[in-house]
Amino acid sequence: MPSKRSCDVSRTSVFTCRPPSVCGQAPLNTRIVGGQNAAPGSWPWQVSMRYQGSHMCGGSLINNRWILSAAHCFTLISRWTMVLGLQTQQGTNPNAVSVSVSKITVNPNYNGNTHDNDLALVQLSSTVNFNNYIQPVCLAAAGSTFYNGTKTWVTGWGYIQSGVFLPPPGILQEVEVPVIGNGKCNCLYGPGSITKNMLCAGLLAGGKDSCQGDSGGPLVVKQGSVWVQAGIVSFGNGCAEPNYPGVYTRVSPYQSWISSVITSNLPGFVTYSSSGTNRDVTCSPDIPLCGQAPLNTKIVGGQNAAPGSWPWQVSMRYQGSHVCGGSLINNQWILSAAHCFALISADPSGWTMVLGLQTQQGTNPNSVSVSVSSITVNPNYNGNTNDNDLALVQLSSTVSFSDYIQPICLAASGSTFYNGTETWVTGWGNIQSGGECVRPEGQQMKMWLRNGSCKCLIHTVHMAMSEFT
Missing domain, CATH: 2.40.10.10 (Trypsin-like serine proteases)
Structure with missing residues (x-):
């Protein structure tokens, strides 16, 4: 049985314990910026998690038998099929492989009210073979830093805007979004809403984001030739709304927990180091830590106040x-x-x-x-x-x-x-x-x-x- 190991990669160094082919390789991915439809094989770790044949959530392949996803995907549904190597939700997918599930392990500290610790591990009933369309992603190791402005990619088959389904044939979508530091994100969502276990990414002007159906999917960043998963799609206020970036479960704090659940053939952990300095340590003066009412959508009219409309x-x-x-x-x-x-x-x-x-x-x-x-x-x-x-x-x-x-x-x-x-x-x-x-x-x-x-x-x-x- 292989010993438990992790890999440490800097921007200029090489892997110290495993060859880079172990994880984070996307042989068919040549995209840098722009675009909506993802080319086949661009994100070979992307998983479509299906319940009774219908896509419900996303996930990421992290070794030949385990998938990382969001805990909230499993609160109501238990019988799943994992589809790997998929390009479109409808039509033929010659590179797709469907695998049943043998076990689901939700993080024991998951809190459905605060969304904290929103991650889960899915064990497949059998191992999968890697190819150009099916590859594991590397995971951000403990101590990784993702400073404000770090460029990331998020992928999935979710809504293309609030309440609007991805049109047929349902091609895998990709979008590039910058990290928004936790300090500013806390200002936007309200003090205490964003914990150290979370990561925010999106545009303050809105327009680019993950959405319903993308939950559990990966937020990745490239370091050298290796793709590293920084976050898991978790929650947000609507989709692509101004001043409400997407919120992701930060992967790096959970290296120990993931390693304790997966007892053999550990995923590749990579230390991602942001360049420069983090300018997002406190709220900017124009975004106060007060006056936030996340549940207030009232503009005019009405008598009874909706719950949470006036939280002060x-x-x-x-x-x-x-x-x-x-x-x-x-x-x-x-x-x-x-x-x-x-x-x-x-x-x-x-x-x-x-x-x-x-x-x-x-x-x-x-x-x-x-x-x-x-x-x-x-x-x-x-x-x-x-x-x-x-x-x-x-x-x-x-x-x-x-x-x-x-x-x-x-x-x-x-x-x-x-x-x-x-x-x-x-x-x-x-x-x-x-x-x-x-x-x-x-x-x-x-x-x-x-x-x-x-x-x-x-x-x-x-x-x-x-x-x-």
């Missing part, structure tokens, strides 16, 4: 009952109104903050309840004039961000809100003055700002009230 919305509860709203502004602080605490209590012990909430009654699988450690009311708050009506609430512990819990950005000093500016207000309050709160779901309403008219209206109301006092 907080239900502030006193002794178990909703009293006021608030907004999450970082992972431990909430901004609210001073009068909420002046009228009830500024004692933290009576308050509970509920985040990620959709309805005041019933089940809320995404909600988190946190106690309060301190309440700081603005010292200039005036209960008679309502001036300086704000307060800060410190949570007793930090919260983790998700699609349903995100911080809001705050308007900076010098911000202007001109007459007619469109705004949204959200909450669980009464739906008419003095009425009961009969709607348990969070409500949303679009409003327009007009300070001049507002002052005039408030002055008129005060004059009318004075006639009865």
Whole structure:
């Protein structure tokens, strides 16, 4: 039985333990840039994973009996056939080989909610023979670096845009996309969404991306004469949308796990080293780590807010009952109104903050309840004039961000809100003055700002009230 080994390749060196023919060779691939349809044999490790004859996901051949893919492909489906050497989904494929599956091993740390650790290994029922159309890809070894701007290729038979199937005969597609560093990608998807086990690639302007049906397929990069798999198609916000690059499972952190599952004839692991320096270590100033609502697609209309539309919305509860709203502004602080605490209590012990909430009654699988450690009311708050009506609430512990819990950005000093500016207000309050709160779901309403008219209206109301006092 061969011992467990890995190969280390730099841009100018050669393999130190195995000949380069072991993996990452595509004898028929002569493409550098451009194009959509892939030439036959261009990506000989590409696998079409089929359920009952239909293509469902992609995968990559990593030795003569194992395929690497995404864990989420196997959450609902169990009976598979792997097709290698395939060019088109319809018609004849003289170089294709179909093989049944003997075992599927999903990474034990896979999290379907966060998409973290989204990878799986598929063992074929028999070994396959290599040729020009069937070859294993090399895998990125631990310590590989893929800096912002690194050119990569992604391949598959998925949708050519959201909801649009690949037209017949279903030719394998290829697209070149640059790596977008994890710092910027975290800014785009929301803080904490992109983990160290993920890799992002795409265009900030949109237009090039993987899509549904490409899941599990390889994201590869070329080093010298060798192709190295850097990522596995995992998830994204739509397909090729501006400011939402594709997100891939980063292969390199899983060298040890892959080696522990495959007990013989290990895949070829290659250390990929990006050139230059990584300029993507923090968010750029124009992309703040706040104000991201991944599930909010609302533009106009509607009353009930969709779950996750306003992930900074907080239900502030006193002794178990909703009293006021608030907004999450970082992972431990909430901004609210001073009068909420002046009228009830500024004692933290009576308050509970509920985040990620959709309805005041019933089940809320995404909600988190946190106690309060301190309440700081603005010292200039005036209960008679309502001036300086704000307060800060410190949570007793930090919260983790998700699609349903995100911080809001705050308007900076010098911000202007001109007459007619469109705004949204959200909450669980009464739906008419003095009425009961009969709607348990969070409500949303679009409003327009007009300070001049507002002052005039408030002055008129005060004059009318004075006639009865």
